Amino acid sequence: MNIALIGYGKMGKEIEQILLHRGHTVTLRSTRSTPFRATDLTGTDVAIEFTEPHSAVDNILKCFEAGVPVVVGTTGWYTRMPEVREACASMNGGLFTASNFSIGVNILFKVNKELARIMSDFEEYTPSMEEIHHTAKRDAPSGTAITLAEGILENYPSRQGWINESTEDAHQLGIVSQREGEVPGTHIVRYTSAVDEIQLVHQAYNRKGFALGAVKAAEFMQGKAGVYSMGDLLA
Numbered sequence: 001m002n003i004a005l006i007g008y009g010k011m012g013k014e015i016e017q018i019l020l021h022r023g024h025t026v027t028l029r030s031t032r033s034t035p036f037r038a039t040d041l042t043g044t045d046v047a048i049e050f051t052e053p054h055s056a057v058d059n060i061l062k063c064f065e066a067g068v069p070v071v072v073g074t075t076g077w078y079t080r081m082p083e084v085r086e087a088c089a090s091m092n093g094g095l096f097t098a099s100n101f102s103i104g105v106n107i108l109f110k111v112n113k114e115l116a117r118i119m120s121d122f123e124e125y126t127p128s129m130e131e132i133h134h135t136a137k138r139d140a141p142s143g144t145a146i147t148l149a150e151g152i153l154e155n156y157p158s159r160q161g162w163i164n165e166s167t168e169d170a171h172q173l174g175i176v177s178q179r180e181g182e183v184p185g186t187h188i189v190r191y192t193s194a195v196d197e198i199q200l201v202h203q204a205y206n207r208k209g210f211a212l213g214a215v216k217a218a219e220f221m222q223g224k225a226g227v228y229s230m231g232d233l234l235a
Helices: 010-021 053-066 078-090 103-119 143-155 208-221 230-234
Strands: 002-006 025-030 046-049 070-072 094-097 126-133 161-163 172-179 186-192 197-203 226-228
Parallel strands (some): 002 046, 070 094, 094 226
Antiparallel strands (some): 186 197
C-alpha cells in the first residue's frame, strides 16, 4: 500500500518504521513546516493523521477531497465530529477514528464498562480517574480518558457527567490530568472506599502499540468509505 503520513513527529516516525517493515511505501511526510494539499495525495491508498487538535479537521477534509481514506489518531477535536461525519457522507469519504489504537487499551475499555456496571450497586465506593501523558500532549483530559469516562457514565447512573479535576460532587466523575516528561500514556480508574480501593490501570511502555494499531487500521481502510472505529477492526 501507498501511505501518506500527515504529521511526522515521534508517532509519525514510529508508524513509518512499522509501515516499511510490513512492506508498505510512504508517499508523503507532512509536517507543520511542510503542509500538504489534496492534490499531494494522488496515488495514495490511505493517509494516517497524527497532528494537533486545531489542524485535524482541515486535514481530514483534504483527505476526503482527495478521495483517500484517513486514519486519525489526533484527539481533542471531537466536538466537530458531526460536521466531519456529514462531510464524510457527502464526499463519500473514508474515516477511521479512535481515541486510542492500542489493543490493550481497547481491552481496558471493555473491562471498564463491566466494572462500572458492577460497582454502581456499591455506593460506599467513589469512582475517579487519572491520566498521565508527556508534556507535549495538548488536549486534557486525553481522548482515551474521555472514552473511559463515557464508559463509566453509561453504566454508573449516579454520575451524570465528568469534570477535568478532582471533585467531591456525587454527580460528577473527576478526572485528574498530569503532564510529565516523556510518559507515553498511563490511565487509572479508581473505586475508593473507607476500607480499600480497586484500580484498573493501563500503562504504555512506548509508542509501538499505538503505532501498530494505526498501521493495522490503515490496512483495514484500503478502499473503504464510511466511518469506522477500533470496534470494527477488532471484530
